[in-house]
Amino acid sequence: MDLRERLRARFRRWLARRIPPARQVTLDQRRIFIFPSRVGFFFFACLLVMLLAAINYQNNMSYALTFLLATLFVVAVLHSYANLSGLTLRSLRAGEGFPGQTVPFTIGLACANRRGHHALWLGFEDDPQAVSVSVLPERATTVTLYREAGPRGPFRPGRLRVDSSYPLGLLRCWTWVDLDLVGLAYPRPRPYPEPLGADNGQPRGRPSPRPGEDEFFGLRDYRAGDRLRQVYWKGLARGQSLQSKQYADAAASLDWLDWDAFPGVDTERRLSFLCQQCLDLHRRGRRFGLRLPGNQLAAGAGDGQRDRVLRALGRFGAPARGDRGEGAA
Amino acid sequence: MKAAQQIPRNALAWIILCQVLLLAPHALRVPAWLLVLYLAAFGWRVQLYRDRLAAPARWLKLVLIGAAMAGIGWSYGSLIGLEPTVALLLAAYALKLVESVSRKDAYVLIFLGFFLLITEFLFSQDLLIVLYAVVVAWLLTTALVALHRTGEGFELAPARLAGVMLAQAFPLMLVLFFLFPRIGPLWNVPIRAHAAQTGISDFLRPGDVARLTQSTDVAFRVSFEGEVPRAADLYWRGLVMSVLEDDTWRSLRFFDLPPSQRRPAPVQTEGEPLDYSVIIEPTQQNWLYALRYARPRDGGVMALADYTLYSPAVLESERRYTVRSWPEAVIGQELDPWRQRLETRLPEGGNPQSRALAAELRAAVDSDEAYIDRVLALFREQPFRYTLQPPLLGAEPVDDFLFGTRAGFCEHYANAFAVLMRAAGVPARIVAGYQGGEINPMNGTVLVHQFDAHAWNEVWLAGEGWVRVDPTAAVSPARVEFGLETAVRGEGSFLADSPLSPLRYRGVDWVNALRLRYDALTYRWQSWVVGFDAEQQVELLGEWFGRIDAKRFIAVLLGAFGVVLAVVALSLLVRAGPRRDPVARAWGRLRRRLVARGLPVYAGDSPATALARARIAFPGSRVELDALADDFTALLYRPGAGGDLRQLRARLRKLRLRRRT
Numbered sequence A: 001m002d003l004r005e006r007l008r009a010r011f012r013r014w015l016a017r018r019i020p021p022a023r024q025v026t027l028d029q030r031r032i033f034i035f036p037s038r039v040g041f042f043f044f045a046c047l048l049v050m051l052l053a054a055i056n057y058q059n060n061m062s063y064a065l066t067f068l069l070a071t072l073f074v075v076a077v078l079h080s081y082a083n084l085s086g087l088t089l090r091s092l093r094a095g096e097g098f099p100g101q102t103v104p105f106t107i108g109l110a111c112a113n114r115r116g117h118h119a120l121w122l123g124f125e126d127d128p129q130a131v132s133v134s135v136l137p138e139r140a141t142t143v144t145l146y147r148e149a150g151p152r153g154p155f156r157p158g159r160l161r162v163d164s165s166y167p168l169g170l171l172r173c174w175t176w177v178d179l180d181l182v183g184l185a186y187p188r189p190r191p192y193p194e195p196l197g198a199d200n201g202q203p204r205g206r207p208s209p210r211p212g213e214d215e216f217f218g219l220r221d222y223r224a225g226d227r228l229r230q231v232y233w234k235g236l237a238r239g240q241s242l243q244s245k246q247y248a249d250a251a252a253s254l255d256w257l258d259w260d261a262f263p264g265v266d267t268e269r270r271l272s273f274l275c276q277q278c279l280d281l282h283r284r285g286r287r288f289g290l291r292l293p294g295n296q297l298a299a300g301a302g303d304g305q306r307d308r309v310l311r312a313l314g315r316f317g318a319p320a321r322g323d324r325g326e327g328a329a
Numbered sequence B: 001m002k003a004a005q006q007i008p009r010n011a012l013a014w015i016i017l018c019q020v021l022l023l024a025p026h027a028l029r030v031p032a033w034l035l036v037l038y039l040a041a042f043g044w045r046v047q048l049y050r051d052r053l054a055a056p057a058r059w060l061k062l063v064l065i066g067a068a069m070a071g072i073g074w075s076y077g078s079l080i081g082l083e084p085t086v087a088l089l090l091a092a093y094a095l096k097l098v099e100s101v102s103r104k105d106a107y108v109l110i111f112l113g114f115f116l117l118i119t120e121f122l123f124s125q126d127l128l129i130v131l132y133a134v135v136v137a138w139l140l141t142t143a144l145v146a147l148h149r150t151g152e153g154f155e156l157a158p159a160r161l162a163g164v165m166l167a168q169a170f171p172l173m174l175v176l177f178f179l180f181p182r183i184g185p186l187w188n189v190p191i192r193a194h195a196a197q198t199g200i201s202d203f204l205r206p207g208d209v210a211r212l213t214q215s216t217d218v219a220f221r222v223s224f225e226g227e228v229p230r231a232a233d234l235y236w237r238g239l240v241m242s243v244l245e246d247d248t249w250r251s252l253r254f255f256d257l258p259p260s261q262r263r264p265a266p267v268q269t270e271g272e273p274l275d276y277s278v279i280i281e282p283t284q285q286n287w288l289y290a291l292r293y294a295r296p297r298d299g300g301v302m303a304l305a306d307y308t309l310y311s312p313a314v315l316e317s318e319r320r321y322t323v324r325s326w327p328e329a330v331i332g333q334e335l336d337p338w339r340q341r342l343e344t345r346l347p348e349g350g351n352p353q354s355r356a357l358a359a360e361l362r363a364a365v366d367s368d369e370a371y372i373d374r375v376l377a378l379f380r381e382q383p384f385r386y387t388l389q390p391p392l393l394g395a396e397p398v399d400d401f402l403f404g405t406r407a408g409f410c411e412h413y414a415n416a417f418a419v420l421m422r423a424a425g426v427p428a429r430i431v432a433g434y435q436g437g438e439i440n441p442m443n444g445t446v447l448v449h450q451f452d453a454h455a456w457n458e459v460w461l462a463g464e465g466w467v468r469v470d471p472t473a474a475v476s477p478a479r480v481e482f483g484l485e486t487a488v489r490g491e492g493s494f495l496a497d498s499p500l501s502p503l504r505y506r507g508v509d510w511v512n513a514l515r516l517r518y519d520a521l522t523y524r525w526q527s528w529v530v531g532f533d534a535e536q537q538v539e540l541l542g543e544w545f546g547r548i549d550a551k552r553f554i555a556v557l558l559g560a561f562g563v564v565l566a567v568v569a570l571s572l573l574v575r576a577g578p579r580r581d582p583v584a585r586a587w588g589r590l591r592r593r594l595v596a597r598g599l600p601v602y603a604g605d606s607p608a609t610a611l612a613r614a615r616i617a618f619p620g621s622r623v624e625l626d627a628l629a630d631d632f633t634a635l636l637y638r639p640g641a642g643g644d645l646r647q648l649r650a651r652l653r654k655l656r657l658r659r660r661t
Helices: A002-018 A038-057 A060-084 A233-237 A267-283 A302-315 B009-026 B032-049 B058-076 B082-099 B103-123 B127-146 B157-179 B337-343 B352-364 B368-381 B397-405 B410-423 B471-475 B477-481 B509-530 B534-545 B550-573 B582-596 B607-617 B619-637 B645-654
Strands: A024-026 A033-036 A087-093 A102-111 A117-124 A131-135 A140-148 A153-155 A160-164 A171-177 A183-185 A216-221 A243-247 A254-258 A287-292 A295-300 B218-224 B235-245 B248-251 B274-280 B294-296 B319-325 B428-435 B446-449 B453-461 B465-469
Touching: A033 A038, A033 A060, A038 A060, A038 B103, A060 A117, A060 A160, A060 A171, A060 B103, A060 B127, A060 B157, A060 B509, A060 B550, A087 A160, A102 A117, A102 A131, A117 A140, A131 A140, A153 A302, A183 A302, A254 A267, A267 A287, A267 A302, A287 A302, A295 A302, B009 B032, B009 B082, B009 B103, B009 B127, B032 B058, B032 B082, B058 B082, B082 B103, B103 B127, B127 B157, B127 B509, B157 B534, B157 B550, B218 B509, B235 B337, B235 B410, B235 B453, B274 B509, B352 B368, B352 B397, B352 B410, B368 B410, B368 B453, B368 B471, B397 B410, B410 B428, B410 B453, B410 B471, B453 B471, B471 B477, B534 B550, B582 B607, B582 B619, B582 B645, B607 B619, B619 B645
Parallel strands: A254 A287
Antiparallel strands: A024 A087, A033 A171, A087 A102, A102 A140, A117 A131, A117 A160, A153 A183, A160 A171, A216 A243, A287 A295, B218 B274, B218 B446, B235 B248, B235 B428, B274 B319, B294 B319, B428 B453, B453 B465
C-alpha cells in the first residue's frame, strides 16, 4: 500500500512537470497517452486465432484479412491520437458552494480542425463518473462536471481526465490535464449568539434593538423565517392573515458583519457565525457590509452582495491568488 | 443498464446488415432452418430494441444453444468437419445477436463477423468472393466506428472513416502478405467432409447414364511456356481404368499392384518437351491432369505406375503444379506379364455378340493395328451417332450398344472399344480426363471446363507401347476437333442445364470478351495471390532483394511501415488545420495582384477602401472594381445577406486591370 502511495505521488509529480496547470490547454503529443484498451487485447486474441486458421488451412485470403485487420490496428493508433490532438480545453467557471454541496465546474472545449473530436469522456480523477461529449469540427462546446465541496476554503477538484477510444475502440487515448480549476467552499453556517456591539460598534445605553425592528413602517405578508416578535399577532387575532411588521430602517439601515463581534471564538466558528448572519440579512433584504481583519467590504444588498461576502468569508486566510480564482473567467 | 453502455441504433443497424451479408454466401451450404433462425433472431433483436420483448432468460439461451447444436448434428450427421463447424458458428452468431445489449457484446459480434469472413475463404477464394468480403470487412469496420459515435440520426461518416482507415491499412497489409513466412500447417484441421466431389469420377459405368450433366465450371487452367498445341492433341490424362467388373470400369488401387509394379517404368524421352503449369480448381479428389508423357516439376506430386499424376493431399483448394511433357515419348515400352494379363482380362461370360464380333474381325486381319482400324471403321461406317442423351442400356450393355441403340457419348464408345479389344486379346484400357480446352486470347492460357470431360482408350502395341485411340473421334470428329459445343449442335443439348451461363452466349461478342477477360484476371489472381506459397515467396523475394536474410526483411518491413504511417500522419495532422475563409482567400489573391501592379494596400485596408483607390489607379476597370467592392462588402460584412461567392470568383477571373479607359 505504502509503495503504491509512493508511486502515485511520484506519478503526480511527474505529471505536474509534464502537464503543468494552465487555464487553457491544447492537447498535443506531450500530453496525450495511448495504449491498447481491453477490447484491443481481445482483438489481438481474435487475430491470433485467425492467423492460426490461415496457417493451418494454408489460405492466402485468410492471411490477407488477418494482416489487413492487424494493420488497421496500427493505423488506428494514429486516428485515435488525432481524435484528441488539437482539442483545446479551457476552464470557464469554477463552482462555489457550502461544504458537502456538489458544485459545478464548467469547461469549454473547442475544436480547431476539420475532423472534430468524437466520443470524449471527461471526468475528474478519482471519480468514476464521466460525461460523454463530442466536439464538432471548428466548433466549441461546454461541459459541466460536478464535485463535492470540501471544508471551507479554496479547493481543487483534481486533474481532469479526458479519455476516448474513438474510432475503433481498440485503443484508449487519454490525458490528464490540470485546468487550474479552483472551487471555493463557503463556511458552514451556524446559529450565532448575540453579537457584541452590533450597531457599528458604537456604545449605547440600552441594549440595541434587533436590526430591522426600530420604527414601525408597515405590514407585509408573513414569510418563512420572520421572527415571532415581528409577527402582527393582533391582526391574526382579528382573523386577518398572518402578517409581519416592517420597520422603517429595513431597507435603509446598514448592518455590519463584524469579525470582532464574536471575541474569543476560534476562526472557523467565527466565520460560520458571520456566514449565518450574512444569510439572515440577505433573506431579510437588508444592506450590509463585512469587516474582516485586513479586508473590508463596502455595504451593499442583494444576491451580489451575499455572494461577495460569502466569497470573502470562504477565502479568508487563504493565500492570495490575485483575481485568478474569482469564478467567472 | 446505462444508456451510454448500450449499442447505439446506428451501430446495431450496421451489425444486422453485416450479419445478412455474412450469411448470404453460406446460405446454400447451410440447412434451411438456419436461415429461419436468423430471421427469428433479427425479429427478436428489433423488438428488443423497441422494448416489445425481453432479452432471453438464461435457461432459454442454454436451450437454444443445445437445440442449435442438436439441429446441426442432425442435419450433417456429425459436428466434426468444416461445414458443421461453420454452421455452428453461424448459429452462434444469430443467437448472440439476441442477447447482445451492451457495447461489449457488440465487439464480440463484430470480431466474430471478421472470423466468419475467413470461413468463407475456406470454401472459395474466387476474385468475386474476395471483393464481396472486402465490402463486408468495410461494413464491419463501419459498425465498429458507429459503435463509438454518439450521433442520433443516421450518418454516413462512420462508413467514410472506416473506408479511409482500411485504405490506409491496405499497403501495409500487402507488405505483411508478401513478407510473412509461409509455414506449413501446425496441426490437422477439420476438412470439407461434406463437399461434393467434382470433375471426373473414379469409375465408369456407361449403361446407367441417360443424360450427361454438363457443368460450365472451370476444371483447370493451363499456361504453356511455349506455343499451345492443337486442341485435337490436348488429351489431359487423369485416371487410367484397367479393371472391368460388373460392367463398371475402375482404376487400380495402390494395393492391387504387386510391389514391383508400383513405380512407373522408366521412359525414354524423345522429341520436344512441353513445359506448362496447371492451376486446378478444388476437386476434393487426388488426381491431377497432364498431357502424356508427364513428369512433375515440383514436389508434392507423385507419378503413378500408369503414368498419371497424383497428389497425396486431397485438393481442397486451388492448387498449382508445373509439368514437363514429352508427347512423342513411348510409354510402357515393355509390358510386364502381370500387366498383360490384367489389361486383357474380361469378366466371364456376358456380351456374347460382341465377343463373337471381336473374334470374327480379328480373324479377318493379320495385325493388332489392322484390327484397331477395322473396329474404328465399324464405328464410322455403321449408323453410330454421338449424343448427350443416350437411351439406357440393358443387362448386356456392350451388346445392346453395338447392336441395338448405337447412340452414346465418349464413355459408351470407350467402353465398347476396350471390350472389343480385350475380347480379341489386345491389351486395352480406358483413360478418363479432359479433352481440348479453350484458348483465352487475353493471356494465352488454356481454359478447360468440366464439360470438356472425356474418356478414350489406350491400346498396347508391341514396339509402340501404349497408343492413344479415341473411338469417339471416329464417330464424331467434331468433338475432338472443335469441342463439345460443335459436336452436339444439331441436338441443342449443349449446356442445356445452365441457361444463364455466359458460356452459352459465346456468340455474343461482348459477353464472350467479358468472360474471357474475367477468366484471364482469375488466372492471374490464382497464380499470384491465391497460389502464393513458400516456393513463390522465396523466388519473388529473392528477385526483389537479391538475397534473403532476416535483417533485410526487418529493414524493409519497418521502412514500409514508416513511410506509410508518415503519410497517414501527415494527412491526419497537417491537412486537418482549419479551413481558411474562401472570401478572405479571394481577397488575398486580389490584394497580391493589386500590389504587383504597384497599388499600395495597407494592413488596415478593407477591400472597399483598397478598391476605391484601385478604381482611381485603373480607371479602365472602374465598373468591374466597383462591382467587386460591393461583392466583398456583402460577403464579408453581411454574411447570409445575398452575397454570391461564385459570382465574386467569376468576376475575379474576368478582371483585367486597365489603366486606360
